[in-house]
Amino acid sequence: MRLTRTTKRSTFPFGLSLSKPFGELRDGPSTSSGRAVRVAVACAAALATTLALAAPPAQGVSKNEIVLGSIQDLSGPIAGFGKHVRLGMLLRVDEVNEQGGVNGRKIKLLVEDSAYDPKKAVLAAQKLVNQDKIFAMVGHIGTAQNNAAMPVQFEKNVINFFPVTAAREMYEPFHRLKYSFAATYFDQMRTALPKLVKEKNAKKVCTLYQDDDFGLEVLRGAEAGLKSMGMELVEKTSYKRGATDFSSQVARMKVAGCDFVVLGTIIRETIGTIGEARKTGFSPTFFGSSATYTDLIHKLGGKAMDGLYATHTVQHPYLDEASQPIRFWATKYKTKFNEDPTVFSVYGYNVIDGFLQAAQKAGPNLTTDSFIKAMDSLTIPADMFGGPEQTFSPKKRLGNDLSRLSQLQDGRWKVVSDYVRP
DSSP states (O other), X not given: OOOOOOOOOEXXXXXXXXXXXXXXXXXXXXXXXXXHHHHHHHHHHHHHHHHHHHSOSBTTBOSSEEEEEEEEOSSSTTHHHHHHHHHHHHHHXXXXXXXXXXXXXXXXXXXXXXXXXXXXXXXXXXXXXXISOOSEEESXXXXXXXXXXXXXXXXXXXXXXXXXXXXXXXXXXXXXXEEBOSOOXXXXXXXXXXXXXXXXXXXXXXXXXXXXXHHHHHHHHHHHHHHTTXXXXXEEEEEOTTOOOOHHHHHHHHHTTOSEEEEEOOSHHHHHHHHHHHHTTXXXXXXEOGGGOSHHHHXXXXXXXXXXXXXXXXOOOOGGGOOHHHHHHHHHHHHHHSSOOOHHHHHHHHHHHHHHHHHHHHOSSOOHHHHHHXXXXXEEOOOTTSOOOEEOBTTBOBOOOOBEEEEEETTEEEEOSOOBOO
């Protein structure tokens, strides 16, 4: 059997072929066939580069669009918050899209309902991250809900941007995909509680808190604040998320002789607790975190809510005393949604505004890495709603640690302290 030695031919684009090694073509005499091959190789390289540049630079980012996701409570116990966070975000999204978007890309916001249930938050995150392919999660409401959903996001390199919760877990422990904007519940309590306890000359401080990650953050901040004064909580009582009856907890605190109660509560728990206390003749000073700083407390609870103290960063936009820019903003909000804005509308609006500032700074080639680089040198100026300046760095993922006190007086929140730094 006769063996025939053949030269292996390599096929190139445009129908050209090569039977000599590259080195021979490169080093040997210049020929028309050699030039053709070199042209073909250069064209192929240019085509590959063009295709690479045309590919989507990151999940949720296309030539004309950035897809964002958010998880809100739209049907559960804090649906009043979730609704207005969503509307505030939509207002800012509509504004920027009407102006042409950010670096030529429109914003698409997808919102899922968790009903304030961590298990539903996980399912919502899975849908947004894996099916809808969002670039970032923005303004997700709830501490336990964020803690449950973040692992789903981080597995796919999806940023958790400005969640609507003031828990320390939103920026601690450090993770490159975490950014938070709100002074923490822990620091709110730790700094404001000693001042208010001294002012009221309180002797027996107690607490009622939601038995989850949110309530525990308020509890720990209260304990830290009292420890700095050489005091301890006299009574600790809790409730399950979604509870509606607080008579037994109020009875325990009354029996303990509490003259000051720290509330790790939100809307209906705050109203239910204070209402039960008033009914039974129990009249301590009530003090809550920024989770109780909402117009819904006095709208739903009435006159009985007067006297409640709460911490906060931005202020509720009472329009009859607001500045002209806030009134202009509120008019747009009411025209679009047929209702007045709330402080949670402000949160939602500012969340999207912060994202837009970072995305603009990141430039046309928006990726997770370019967004992080932009955020890590970003300063967000003080806003028209009273919120202080926010700054970020590669090691600083909480933009603001300042909070102040307000009190419900005659059915509206009145600021009663300056900003306090931890």
